[in-house]
Amino acid sequence: xxxxxxxxxxxVEIEYDLASIGDRxxxxxxxxxxxxxxxxxAILLFSALPLQGRPxxxxxxxxxxxxxxxxxxxxxxxxxxxxxxxxxxxxxxxxIDGTPPSWGSYLLRWLLRSIDISLTSGGVAILTILINGxxxxxxxxxxxxxxxxxxQAVGLRDTILTKITPDYKPLFPQAxxxxxxxxxxxxxxxxxxxxxxxxEVGNDLERRTKQALQEKMxxxxxxxxxxxxxxxxxxxxxxxxSL
Numbered sequence: 001x002x003x004x005x006x007x008x009x010x011x012v013e014i015e016y017d018l019a020s021i022g023d024r025x026x027x028x029x030x031x032x033x034x035x036x037x038x039x040x041x042a043i044l045l046f047s048a049l050p051l052q053g054r055p056x057x058x059x060x061x062x063x064x065x066x067x068x069x070x071x072x073x074x075x076x077x078x079x080x081x082x083x084x085x086x087x088x089x090x091x092x093x094x095x096i097d098g099t100p101p102s103w104g105s106y107l108l109r110w111l112l113r114s115i116d117i118s119l120t121s122g123g124v125a126i127l128t129i130l131i132n133g134x135x136x137x138x139x140x141x142x143x144x145x146x147x148x149x150x151x152q153a154v155g156l157r158d159t160i161l162t163k164i165t166p167d168y169k170p171l172f173p174q175a176x177x178x179x180x181x182x183x184x185x186x187x188x189x190x191x192x193x194x195x196x197x198x199x200e201v202g203n204d205l206e207r208r209t210k211q212a213l214q215e216k217m218x219x220x221x222x223x224x225x226x227x228x229x230x231x232x233x234x235x236x237x238x239x240x241x242s243l
């Protein structure tokens with residue numbers, strides 16, 4: 001499985017599994033099924049309304065079909081980089097520089113969707129993803145985004161030991177005072193926060209864990225919770241001996 005290393009603004013590296021082409025196709029098929037169901041419902045509703053020839057005819061028509069037209073854009077903006085299909089497949093859009101995607105990023109992805117997917121039946125998107133090697137179609141290249149898996153594969157990362165580079169420079173020397181149980185909790189939180197269905201629940205779990213670690217280590221940091229926990233994990237391995 002392909003992975004991508006994202007370096008946050010605090011110079012902390014976080015590794016994610018890239019969503020496979022199969023995952024993205026299945027997510028798209030789920031979304032298309034939802035849109036087809038919506039379209040059928042809209043047609044039935046529109047045909048039942050006695051509006052033809054009346055002043056509100058065009059306004060009702062536009063209001064019924066606008067949600068379907070902007071479906072992907074609206075979902076990614078208001079569902080934190082996911083559509084219903086992506087949510088079902090446990091994948092999401094994220095920036096390759098570690099920052100949260102902006103409305104502009106989602107808009108660029110959506111604008112280029114017609115070239116990537118609609119006009120070419122997904123051919124351009126698949127070819128670009130295969131060539132690029134970072135899980136990016138044209139829309140992702142323009143927006144600086146990619147699509148990752150939220151449920152990470154089980155492997156070395158799921159132990160308390162983590163690979164670090166020989167030139168790694170620790171950010172928190174106090175991490176040396178933690179124990180294996182502390183780091184096991186950090187690993188569990190980092191994994192669990194990606195797997196929970198409610199994004200805010202995962203974010204709150206990371207915030208609470210960060211607060212508890214700060215109190216135990218006697219430090220205060222402005223780093224985002226996930227970046228802080230990852231940095232502590234790397235620092236612990238630096239002081240205790242890395243693989």
